[in-house]
Amino acid sequence: MEENFKVIDNYLMVKMPEEIDHHQSAAISERADMFIIHKKVNNVVFDFEKTVFMDSSGIGIIMGRYKKVRCFGGKVFAVHVNGAIRRVIYLSGLHKVMDILE
DSSP states (O other), X not given: OGGGEEEETTEEEEEOOSEESXXXXXXXXXXXXXXXXXXXXXXXXXXXTTOOEEOHHHHHHHHHHHHHHHTTTOOEEEXXXXXXXXXXXXXXXXXXXXXXXX
């Protein structure tokens, strides 16, 4: 799982798994929080390149990291978002707190 997290300048890149559900959400959240705190990054980029399914626990991962970084003026971004993930992002309102980069 370590290879799915990478710090570049002031950004934490998180490569999301193929399926995001409650089985992975706690581990992803905990690992991302460790990088945010220990590496002092202000921005988080979620890479959905391989993701085909995301349920409400994926929404929780994103909202939790958003709440952590916004205190420091940071932002949350999404890249490689396919149609299914885009629908979840818009239906949940996540598009209001994160930028979707094309």
